[in-house]
Amino acid sequence: xxxxxxxxxxxxxxxxxxxxxxxxxxxxxxxxxxxxxxxxxxxxxxxxxxxxxxxxxxxxxxxxxxxxxxxxxxxxxxxxxxxxxxxxxxxxxxxxxxxxxxxxxxxxxxxxxxxxxxxxxxxxxxxxxxxxxxxxxxxxxxxxxxxxxxxxxxxxxxxxxxxxxxxxxxxxxxxxxxxxxxxxxxxxxxxxxxxxxxxxxxxxxxxxxxxxxxxxxxxxxxxxxxxxxxxxxxxxxxxxxxxxxxxxxxxxxxxxxxxxxxxxxxxxxxxxxxxxxxxxxxxxx
Amino acid sequence: xxxxxxxxxxxxxxxxxxxxxxxxxxxxxxxxxxxxxxxxxxxxxxxxxxxxxxxxxxxxxxxxxxxxxxxxxxxxxxxxxxxxxxxxxxxxxxxxxxxxxxxxxxxxxxxxxxxxxxxxxxxxxxxxxxxxxxxxxxxxxxxxxxxxxxxxxxxxxxxxxxxxxxxxxxxxxxxxxxxxxxxxxxxxxxxxxxxxxxxxxxxxxxxxxxxxxxxxxxxxxxxxxxxxxxxxxxxxxxxxxxxxxxxxxxxxxxxxxxxxxxxxxxxxxxxxxxxxxxxxxxxxxxxxxxxxxxxxxxxxxxxxxxxxxxxxxxxxxxxxxxxxxxxxxxxxxxxxxxxxxxxxxxxxxxxxxx
Ligand SMILES: Nc1ncnc2c1ncn2[C@@H]1O[C@H](COP(=O)(O)OP(=O)(O)O)[C@@H](O)[C@H]1O
Ligand SMILES: [Mg+2]
Numbered sequence: 001x002x003x004x005x006x007x008x009x010x011x012x013x014x015x016x017x018x019x020x021x022x023x024x025x026x027x028x029x030x031x032x033x034x035x036x037x038x039x040x041x042x043x044x045x046x047x048x049x050x051x052x053x054x055x056x057x058x059x060x061x062x063x064x065x066x067x068x069x070x071x072x073x074x075x076x077x078x079x080x081x082x083x084x085x086x087x088x089x090x091x092x093x094x095x096x097x098x099x100x101x102x103x104x105x106x107x108x109x110x111x112x113x114x115x116x117x118x119x120x121x122x123x124x125x126x127x128x129x130x131x132x133x134x135x136x137x138x139x140x141x142x143x144x145x146x147x148x149x150x151x152x153x154x155x156x157x158x159x160x161x162x163x164x165x166x167x168x169x170x171x172x173x174x175x176x177x178x179x180x181x182x183x184x185x186x187x188x189x190x191x192x193x194x195x196x197x198x199x200x201x202x203x204x205x206x207x208x209x210x211x212x213x214x215x216x217x218x219x220x221x222x223x224x225x226x227x228x229x230x231x232x233x234x235x236x237x238x239x240x241x242x243x244x245x246x247x248x249x250x251x252x253x254x255x256x257x258x259x260x261x262x263x264x265x266x267x268x269x270x271x272x273x274x275x276x277x278x279x280x281x282x283x284x285x
Numbered sequence: 286x287x288x289x290x291x292x293x294x295x296x297x298x299x300x301x302x303x304x305x306x307x308x309x310x311x312x313x314x315x316x317x318x319x320x321x322x323x324x325x326x327x328x329x330x331x332x333x334x335x336x337x338x339x340x341x342x343x344x345x346x347x348x349x350x351x352x353x354x355x356x357x358x359x360x361x362x363x364x365x366x367x368x369x370x371x372x373x374x375x376x377x378x379x380x381x382x383x384x385x386x387x388x389x390x391x392x393x394x395x396x397x398x399x400x401x402x403x404x405x406x407x408x409x410x411x412x413x414x415x416x417x418x419x420x421x422x423x424x425x426x427x428x429x430x431x432x433x434x435x436x437x438x439x440x441x442x443x444x445x446x447x448x449x450x451x452x453x454x455x456x457x458x459x460x461x462x463x464x465x466x467x468x469x470x471x472x473x474x475x476x477x478x479x480x481x482x483x484x485x486x487x488x489x490x491x492x493x494x495x496x497x498x499x500x501x502x503x504x505x506x507x508x509x510x511x512x513x514x515x516x517x518x519x520x521x522x523x524x525x526x527x528x529x530x531x532x533x534x535x536x537x538x539x540x541x542x543x544x545x546x547x548x549x550x551x552x553x554x555x556x557x558x559x560x561x562x563x564x565x566x567x568x569x570x571x572x573x574x575x576x577x578x579x580x581x582x583x584x585x586x587x588x589x590x591x592x593x594x595x596x597x598x599x600x601x602x603x604x605x606x607x608x609x610x611x612x613x614x615x616x617x618x619x620x621x622x623x624x625x626x627x628x629x630x631x632x633x634x635x636x637x638x639x
Contacts, residue, residue: 180370183337186357187364188435189387198383202374 034255044251052256062240062257066264069236072151072226073219076158080215081208083159084166088207089200091167092174106164114161118228121157122148125229149233157225162218166211173207174200209276216272217265237261286349288313288471289334289439294343296329303329305495307343311439311488316465316472318482321492322518327475330492331441334473336360348438358387363432363470367444369424371416377403377427378412384435402434405464422453429461433468440465442474446481458484479519483507491515513635516561523567523602529558529631536626541599546576548629557634564592564605566628569614575621577602581614595620 034052037045056062091102109117124130125147132144147153181203185195223238230236235243237257244254287310296304304326311317319327332338334345336357345352352360372380381402385395403409406426416424425445432440445461446454462485465472476482482489483503491498491506491514499506499515510516513524530538532550539546539560548560572578579597591606591613602622606613614620 177373178366178368178370180366180368181372183335183357184364184366184370184431185372185383186337187335187360187362188384188431189358189361190383191358194387199372203372205374 030255030258033252034259036252038250038252052253053260055253056256056260065235065237065240066260068151068234069220069238069261070264070268072154072158072236073216075155076162076219077212077216079155079159080163080166081212084163084211085170085201085204085208087163088167088170088174088204089196091171106167109160110164114224115228117161118157118225121153121160122228125153125156148229149231151230151234153229154226154234154236157229158219158222161222161225162215165214165218166208169211169214170204170207173204173210177203206276206280209272209280213269213272217269220265220268221261286346287311288348289473290344290346291330291334292344292346294330294333294345295341296326296333296338297341302495304333304340307492307495307497309490309497309500311471311473313471314469315487316462316474316485317488317490318486319473319475319490319492320479320482320518321477321498323477325492326495327477327492328443331443331473331475334439335362335364335441361435361438363435363437363440365425365428365432365440365442365445367447369416369428369448371424371427371431373416376413376415377408377419377430380416380427381412381431381434384431388435398434402430405433405467406430421449422457425449425457429464433464433470437470440468440470440472442472444476445474447476447478454481461485483519491518493518510561510630510632513559513561513632516630516632521564521603521605523562523564524632525560525562525600526634527558527560527631529553529555531555537631539629539631544577544599546629547626548631549627551631553631553633559632559634561630561632562602562624562628564603566624567602567604568623569593569604569606570621570623572619572621575623577622579620579622581616581618581620584613584616595622597622 033044035048035050037047037049037051039045087106091099091106094102122129126132127144127146127148129148131147132141135141136144147156177200181199182195185199190198221238222236223242226234226236227239227242230239238261241254241258241261244250244257248254289311291307291309294304294307295302307326307330309317319330321327329338333340334352336352336355340353347360372383375383378399381399382395385398390398399412400409403412406429408423408426408430411419411423416427419427425448429445442461446457449457458481474482474485483506486503488501489503489506490500493514499511501509506515507519510519510522516522517524525541527546528540529551530540532555534550537548537551539548539558541560546560551558568575577597577599579595579602581593582596582601583594585592586608588608590608593604593606593614595602595604604622
């Protein structure tokens with residue numbers, strides 16, 4: 001190893017230690033925990049088996065939870081893309097002053113705790129919440145529409161939380177493109193809509209894809225939003241894990257579910273990445 | 286009436302006047318360069334012709350039609366951008382096809398025209414490549430093919446060669462001129478490179494600070510500059526302040542400090558003027574010959590020529606000598622400078638030097 005490489009390793013040691021202590025060790029311990037047995041009277045056993053995994057994989061209840069989680073994450077991702085792409089384009093076309101202000105507004109929500117934001121949604125969505133009260137007062141509806149404790153409510157709030165990530169990713173991709181490209185298309189006779197769909201959008205695709213990756217994985221493992229807006233009734237994987245750990249106290253089962261969530265999110269991310277690389281590797285970097 | 290005419294074109298960005306009262310015309314089929322230092326308003330002028338900027342004042346007339354209010358996409362011009370602005374997600378053939386698709390050209394004709402355009406720029410073998418995997422010179426050709434395939438009335442080039450390295454740039458100058466001739470397309474090129482403009486154009490429009498300084502053939506712009514700015518911007522020039530005496534039938538007397546030089550007949554009234562003399566028109570003689578005596582202060586060998594800086598009593602003079610394989614005057618040597626009086630250009634004194 002050259003002196004240069006040695007120094008590089010030495011310099012990154014503190015960060016590596018932090019990474020190991022804070023991420024790898026707990027992860028490894030959770031992984032080991034997922035193989036232990038559990039019974040209500042004896043607590044956590046020290047034997048190792050695949051029983052917890054078998055329990056999860058053999059129970060349709062868990063399939064439903066996993067299915068719901070990924071569906072919520074998928075729909076959130078699609079809506080984020082649908083909102084984020086036009087908004088990123090508008091941002092890209094703004095004058096510098098307005099752009100700075102708008103960027104601040106876009107990332108502003110990220111500065112507020114997810115819990116606070118989600119409680120805000122709870123106030124809006126509840127049966128006696130702002131939206132329902134207003135609609136009833138206007139006379140549009142007679143009985144409140146149920147929005148709390150539904151998957152739709154969770155998606156709504158998740159979109160609010162996640163859309164900045166999509167906007168920023170797409171915006172970064174747009175900024176990499178040559179501004180003269182749009183003029184070139186226009187000079188060749190393209191109308192604004194054609195320019196957007198045939199020139200701007202395809203070049204922003206790598207941004208949309210990486211934004212989707214972030215939004216999907218964060219949504220699939222989100223806890224606070226589904227916990228507050230889904231409650232007991234609409235469970236997702238993260239809230240199920242929480243319940244296993246803190247209500248049932250079945251830590252090993254919770255650990256197994258957590259590992260399965262991690263693994264499935266990883267599989268989705270990696271295959272997504274593969275797909276993107278195969279499709280766009282030649283065109284973009 | 287010329288093919289393209291710019292009438293008193295003016296563009297202001299707030300307090301900045303980028304282009305001011307610019308009037309010139311381009312003949313059908315010719316290659317005209319808009320030449321000037323960076324920031325003089327060349328790109329802005331081109332953008333107005335292209336339809337991407339709206340003139341503050343003045344008119345642009347193309348083939349008898351006033352272009353005011355005609356959107357860029359309906360002007361039917363071919364534009365090559367400085368950055369080439371290729372569509373990165375499309376292959377070479379798809380890039381070239383885009384303009385034809387917008388014009389709803391039928392498939393069979395489209396294929397034929399794409400092939401012709403790629404043939405013209407010698408890129409037929411690369412039609413399935415993506416721009417990312419191409420060299421600068423190749424991208425440039427794609428941009429050119431894409432602009433030419435729509436058979437534009439007018440081709441606009443914004444510093445088309447500035448992103449290429451020096452050797453490739455020289456090759457592309459010839460190549461670009463060949464393509465322009467073969468396509469027979471009227472061309473307006475923007476450049477800040479005087480040698481490029483001289484080599485490629487039928488006519489050069491020299492701009493400075495938003496204004497037109499001279500509009501003539503390359504030979505005339507170089508040989509008969511009408512201002513100090515033009516004489517210094519194109520090629521190298523020795524410019525000296527002088528006072529013009531009365532002009533006689535065989536020329537004018539020019540007072541440079543204590544030295545009196547003879548120049549050609551001038552149309553200017555007697556008084557302060559500027560004289561310009563090209564370095565390559567000066568011959569070196571023995572210390573006692575010539576019209577001026579000086580000492581070689583600096584000597585640069587450039588392969589095909591020598592460049593010498595000679596200190597004289599009226600100021601430093603640059604002298605260019607072709608390398609004929611003989612020894613050239615050394616630093617510190619006293620030499621005489623000689624020239625033909627007709628080679629001196631008498632220009633109005635610059636009132637506000639740049
Ligand atoms: N969109 C714009 N807003 C404000 N000033 C501009 C704009 N475009 C160009 N300018 C100014 O106009 C002048 C001429 O610019 P440009 O035409 O790009 O020069 P050139 O192409 O000759 O280098 C410059 O001073 C530039 O700063
Ligand atoms: Mg420019």
